[in-house]
Amino acid sequence: MxxxxxxAHARNAGRTRERLLQAAFLEIYKxxxxxxxxxxxLAHAGVTKGAMYHHFASKEALGYxxxxxxxxxxxxxxxxxxLQQHDANPIDVLIAIVQGTSLRPEHVRLGCPLNNLxxxxxxxxxxxxxxxxxxxxxxxxxxxxxxxxxxxxxxxxAVVNAAESAxxxxxxxxxxxxxxxxxxxxxxxxxxQRGIVAYLESLRSAPVGHA
Amino acid sequence: MxxxxxxAHARNAGRTRERLLQAAFLEIYKxxxxxxxxxxxLAHAGVTKGAMYHHFASKEALGYxxxxxxxxxxxxxxxxxxLQQHDANPIDVLIAIVQGTSLRPEHVRLGCPLNNLxxxxxxxxxxxxxxxxxxxxxxxxxxxxxxxxxxxxxxxxAVVNAAESAxxxxxxxxxxxxxxxxxxxxxxxxxxQRGIVAYLESLRSAPVGHA
Amino acid sequence: MxxxxxxAHARNAGRTRERLLQAAFLEIYKxxxxxxxxxxxLAHAGVTKGAMYHHFASKEALGYxxxxxxxxxxxxxxxxxxLQQHDANPIDVLIAIVQGTSLRPEHVRLGCPLNNLxxxxxxxxxxxxxxxxxxxxxxxxxxxxxxxxxxxxxxxxAVVNAAESAxxxxxxxxxxxxxxxxxxxxxxxxxxQRGIVAYLESLRSAPVGHA
Amino acid sequence: MxxxxxxAHARNAGRTRERLLQAAFLEIYKxxxxxxxxxxxLAHAGVTKGAMYHHFASKEALGYxxxxxxxxxxxxxxxxxxLQQHDANPIDVLIAIVQGTSLRPEHVRLGCPLNNLxxxxxxxxxxxxxxxxxxxxxxxxxxxxxxxxxxxxxxxxAVVNAAESAxxxxxxxxxxxxxxxxxxxxxxxxxxQRGIVAYLESLRSAPVGHA
DNA sequence: ACGTCCGGGACATCCCGTTACT
DNA sequence: AGTAACGGGATGTCCCGGACGT
Numbered sequence: 074m075x076x077x078x079x080x081a082h083a084r085n086a087g088r089t090r091e092r093l094l095q096a097a098f099l100e101i102y103k104x105x106x107x108x109x110x111x112x113x114x115l116a117h118a119g120v121t122k123g124a125m126y127h128h129f130a131s132k133e134a135l136g137y138x139x140x141x142x143x144x145x146x147x148x149x150x151x152x153x154x155x156l157q158q159h160d161a162n163p164i165d166v167l168i169a170i171v172q173g174t175s176l177r178p179e180h181v182r183l184g185c186p187l188n189n190l191x192x193x194x195x196x197x198x199x200x201x202x203x204x205x206x207x208x209x210x211x212x213x214x215x216x217x218x219x220x221x222x223x224x225x226x227x228x229x230x231a232v233v234n235a236a237e238s239a240x241x242x243x244x245x246x247x248x249x250x251x252x253x254x255x256x257x258x259x260x261x262x263x264x265x266q267r268g269i270v271a272y273l274e275s276l277r278s279a280p281v282g283h284a
Numbered sequence: 285m286x287x288x289x290x291x292a293h294a295r296n297a298g299r300t301r302e303r304l305l306q307a308a309f310l311e312i313y314k315x316x317x318x319x320x321x322x323x324x325x326l327a328h329a330g331v332t333k334g335a336m337y338h339h340f341a342s343k344e345a346l347g348y349x350x351x352x353x354x355x356x357x358x359x360x361x362x363x364x365x366x367l368q369q370h371d372a373n374p375i376d377v378l379i380a381i382v383q384g385t386s387l388r389p390e391h392v393r394l395g396c397p398l399n400n401l402x403x404x405x406x407x408x409x410x411x412x413x414x415x416x417x418x419x420x421x422x423x424x425x426x427x428x429x430x431x432x433x434x435x436x437x438x439x440x441x442a443v444v445n446a447a448e449s450a451x452x453x454x455x456x457x458x459x460x461x462x463x464x465x466x467x468x469x470x471x472x473x474x475x476x477q478r479g480i481v482a483y484l485e486s487l488r489s490a491p492v493g494h495a
Numbered sequence: 496m497x498x499x500x501x502x503a504h505a506r507n508a509g510r511t512r513e514r515l516l517q518a519a520f521l522e523i524y525k526x527x528x529x530x531x532x533x534x535x536x537l538a539h540a541g542v543t544k545g546a547m548y549h550h551f552a553s554k555e556a557l558g559y560x561x562x563x564x565x566x567x568x569x570x571x572x573x574x575x576x577x578l579q580q581h582d583a584n585p586i587d588v589l590i591a592i593v594q595g596t597s598l599r600p601e602h603v604r605l606g607c608p609l610n611n612l613x614x615x616x617x618x619x620x621x622x623x624x625x626x627x628x629x630x631x632x633x634x635x636x637x638x639x640x641x642x643x644x645x646x647x648x649x650x651x652x653a654v655v656n657a658a659e660s661a662x663x664x665x666x667x668x669x670x671x672x673x674x675x676x677x678x679x680x681x682x683x684x685x686x687x688q689r690g691i692v693a694y695l696e697s698l699r700s701a702p703v704g705h706a
Numbered sequence: 707m708x709x710x711x712x713x714a715h716a717r718n719a720g721r722t723r724e725r726l727l728q729a730a731f732l733e734i735y736k737x738x739x740x741x742x743x744x745x746x747x748l749a750h751a752g753v754t755k756g757a758m759y760h761h762f763a764s765k766e767a768l769g770y771x772x773x774x775x776x777x778x779x780x781x782x783x784x785x786x787x788x789l790q791q792h793d794a795n796p797i798d799v800l801i802a803i804v805q806g807t808s809l810r811p812e813h814v815r816l817g818c819p820l821n822n823l824x825x826x827x828x829x830x831x832x833x834x835x836x837x838x839x840x841x842x843x844x845x846x847x848x849x850x851x852x853x854x855x856x857x858x859x860x861x862x863x864a865v866v867n868a869a870e871s872a873x874x875x876x877x878x879x880x881x882x883x884x885x886x887x888x889x890x891x892x893x894x895x896x897x898x899q900r901g902i903v904a905y906l907e908s909l910r911s912a913p914v915g916h917a
Numbered sequence: 918a919c920g921t922c923c924g925g926g927a928c929a930t931c932c933c934g935t936t937a938c939t
Numbered sequence: 940a941g942t943a944a945c946g947g948g949a950t951g952t953c954c955c956g957g958a959c960g961t
Contacts, residue, residue, distance in 0.1 A: 085922090086921075086922065086923095089922080089923085103407070104408070105318070105404065105408075107316070107318055107319060108318060108408070110949085110950070110951095111950070111951065111952090112949090112950080112951095120923090121923065121924050121925065122923095122924080122925065122926095122951095122952085123922085123923050123924045123925060123954090124922070124923050124924075125923095126952075126953080126954090127921085127922060127923065128922090131951080131952075132950095132951065132952090182407050183407055184403065184407070188403075188462060189403060191462070191465075191466045192395065192399075192400060192403050192404075192462060192465065192466075193316065193403075193404060195465055195466045195468070196314070196393050196394050196395070196465065197315070197316075197319070202466065202468065205466055206466055206467055206468075209463065209466055209467065237475060237478075237479060240460075240463065240472065240475065240476065240479070241456075241476075241479045243459070243463060244455075244456055244459030244460040244462070244463050244476060244479075245452075245455055245456055245459055246459070247459045247462055247463070248454070248455030248456055248457070248458045248459025248460075248462070249451075249455040249459075251399060251402070251403060251455070251458055251459070251462070252420065252451065252454060252455050252458070254402075254403065254406055254407065255402045255403075255406045255413065255416055255417055255420055256417055256420065257406070257413065257417075261451065264448060264451065265451065265452075265455060267448075268448060268451070268452045268455075296940075296941090297940070300940080300941090321931085321932070321933095322932070322933065322934090323931095323932070323933095331941090332941065332942055332943075333933090333934085333941095333942085333943085334936095334940085334941050334942050334943075335940070335941050335942080337934075337935085338940060338941070339940095342933085342934080343933070343934090511918080511919085525829075526830070527740070527826065527830075529738070529740055529741060530740060530830070532953085532954070533954070533955065533956090534953095534954075534955095542919090543919065543920050543921080544919095544920080544921085544955095544956085545918085545919050545920050545921075546918065546919045546920075547919095548919095548956075548957080549918060549919065550918095553955080553956080554954095554955065554956090604829055605829055606825065606829070610825075610884060611825065613884070613887075613888045614817065614821075614822060614825050614826075614884060614887065614888075615738065615825075615826060617887055617888045617890070618736070618815055618816055618817070618887065619737065619738075619741065624888065624890065627888055628888055628889055628890075631885065631888055631889065659897060659900075659901060662882075662885065662894065662897065662898065662901070663878075663898075663901045665881070665885060666877075666878055666881030666882040666884070666885050666898060666901075667874075667877055667878055667881055668881070669881045669884055669885070670876070670877030670878055670879070670880045670881025670882075670884070671873075671877040671881075673821060673824070673825060673877070673880055673881070673884070674842065674873065674876060674877050674880070676824075676825065676828055676829065677824045677825075677828045677835065677838055677839055677842055678839055678842065679828070679835065679839075683873065686870060686873065687873065687874075687877060689870075690870060690873070690874045690877075718944090719943080719944060722944080722945085743927085743928075743929095744928075744929065744930090745927090745928080745929095753945090754945065754946050754947065755929095755930085755945095755946080755947065755948095756932090756944085756945050756946045756947060757944070757945050757946075758945095759929095759930075759931080759932090759945095760943080760944060760945065761944090764929080764930080765929065765930090
């Protein structure tokens with residue numbers, strides 16, 4: 074079958090949309106939403122204004138889509154899916170996730186995409202706030218549920234308040250990302266990871282001792 | 285002593301600068317640095333553009349001054365001065381500070397001025413980054429030193445790593461402010477305060493037990 | 496008999512064109528030609544852009560067609576056909592037409608479609624000017640001819656200059672529509688109708704008196 | 707005294723505003739308000755965007771100012787001031803004004819600035835409608851009052867309804883301007899003037915006859 | 918005959934900084 | 940020390956038309 078092959082601009086709506094979302098995600102990550110210049114974004118995406126305004130009603134709509142279709146899935150993939158492995162110890166999973174956080178200089182410098190966008194836009198735009206809040210809620214829900222499952226299995230101490238601990242963990246995680254971003258110092262992030270791991274270890278149920 | 289008489293607006297210079305700093309602080313707090321419109325700021329300050337450019341070379345310079353002359357002193361007053369009371373238990377002081385954090389809806393909604401500005405500008409402007417980083421460093425230094433003093437006095441557990449704990453505390457504090465800002469939920473901040481207090485309590489040296 | 500079966504959308508061609516003309520007429524009436532947005536128009540017509548450009552070469556061509564195929568027939572129906580009733584007194588007919596002009600708020604507000612489009616586009620686009628001028632010429636011709644027929648039958652005063660009176664009538668009619676549109680006041684239009692009727696009455700031939 | 711003399715751009719707020727108003731008036735007259743391009747307008751005015759936005763908040767505000775500060779005074783000067791000469795016969799004055807209307811091709815082609823703007827914007831923008839309506843009201847008031855004064859002096863027939871006649875006159879005047887603009891035919895305007903004059907003559911009080 | 922995707926120029930507005938002047 | 944006029948580049952959005960696909 075021929076396969077139209079190498080068309081200058083292969084008419085592909087889905088692909089165009091995807092390119093826009095990816096480019097928008099990167100630009101927003103680098104410059105913030107308001108600091109993102111549409112022209113630059115479009116150049117990086119290799120998409121024209123007409124095409125963009127065909128897919129998104131406004132810059133704002135594109136930003137909303139980035140939250141829903143990029144940031145959401147990223148959180149899903151990094152946190153929620155691993156936590157849904159029903160045969161794993163949630164503490165182990167969480168530790169692995171935290172330790173898996175990139176320490177690459179550019180990531181340290183730029184911080185957490187979700188937190189960045191949320192911090193910038195939440196007080197200014199309810200649309201952004203609601204959407205990022207949903208992701209935070211899902212994130213929190215995933216951790217909380219996993220901790221509870223761990224309690225039922227005796228992997229997590231019974232005295233732990235799952236919901237509060239999940240908030241504690243997220244605050245800690247985002248807080249360290251913020252500090253490291255400001256300090257531009259990967260060591261701080263690394264040290265933060267150790268602190269978080271220590272905290273997570275403290276949630277384990279005490280091992281059964283023998284006489 | 286000279287004191288040249290009849291200078292109706294002689295003392296206005298200092299006042300003008302102060303008005304600008306205050307207005308700038310508020311506008312930046314509400315809208316971010318880039319989102320701050322000079323015209324609006326000037327209107328709120330009751331100062332004209334010419335006057336502003338007489339005191340500050342640029343919007344950026346005004347922003348820098350806000351960090352140094354407003355955010356810095358705020359941190360000094362809220363954290364560092366209380367911590368310097370040599371006769372107090374640093375854990376008690378820190379708990380009091382944390383519990384004293386405003387839960388007013390507008391503050392929950394807007395978050396922490398220092399963290400906001402740092403998050404927005406750190407990756408974009410080295411001048412802002414350096415200045416906010418200095419405040420974070422002072423903040424961290426103050427907590428760290430106080431904890432060490434507490435250790436010498438037996439108020440803080442000897443096993444505590446003062447520097448790391450200070451980072452942990454700051455990350456936690458800023459992290460919860462961020463979460464609450466996004467969620468627009470004072471309860472989350474309140475719950476965060478409880479978590480932070482619990483963490484601080486865990487740093488106390490164990491009471492001497494008897495057999 | 497050919498009648499090729501199974502052409503679900505065979506007869507849609509004519510309908511599509513008609514829908515476009517009607518929607519275009521309404522949009523132009525409401526917003527002017529340049530103020531008419533093709534996207535909105537298309538949405539109201541329930542027709543897509545591709546379909547439109549199949550029937551009309553450009554927005555301009557669509558506008559021309561509105562003049563010819565909508566505004567022309569409207570004038571025909573409202574003025575020319577009644578005036579062609581050879582057995583009627585043209586003064587009576589004209590009075591009836593004038594009094595039949597809608598006083599509905601939306602019509603008062605929007606004025607005369609023909610005059611609106613003419614006023615907007617005549618100095619800017621010769622294509623529009625020529626086409627609207629043709630309608631005005633036909634309109635004028637119809638009134639003028641009817642008045643002359645009335646003179647032959649002794650219904651219209653012989654001293655009347657038919658051509659000038661027709662212009663006078665049209666100017667008066669459009670002038671009052673304009674004033675009422677600006678004032679958004681149906682009463683002004685109503686009062687204008689009375690004035691026009693009085694003018695028309697003055698064109699009648701004097702009744703034959705007896706000693 | 708020196709007189710700063712021939713400065714490249716003599717800092718003159720009033721003059722800049724005036725240039726803007728004049729240029730805007732002309733552009734609007736030629737292209738309509740919506741068809742007026744700010745860049746072109748600015749180039750014709752010899753004023754930059756910054757200067758314009760210093761004097762007017764928006765294109766709309768500039769348009770409003772054109773109505774108030776250009777169209778209003780024009781009407782004042784052309785109609786209201788002559789009509790206020792208390793020692794003149796208002797019919798004579800009105801006839802002189804009507805006959806004084808320019809027949810220059812460009813004016814025929816472009817029509818009446820007030821009516822053009824009113825027709826274009828009245829249904830779309832209440833701000834324009836109100837301001838143009840005010841001018842029409844003043845215009846009508848001036849004619850009406852003059853006719854009444856004429857009645858008191860026996861120059862205008864007592865049976866004349868001054869208010870209605872004023873509306874009739876304005877409608878007729880604007881109506882003929884519209885027709886001539888569409889036809890691009892000065893002769894039509896000339897003929898219209900004759901018709902209007904004839905109408906005005908009919909308003910005179912009948913001369914006193916002798917036996 | 919019709920639908921979607923796309924191209925890209927035009928436009929009003931925003932807003933920081935400068936300049937002339939007091 | 941302070942005011943107001945001004946300069947002008949950058950930006951999001953609008954919107955007509957064309958191209959590709961069926």
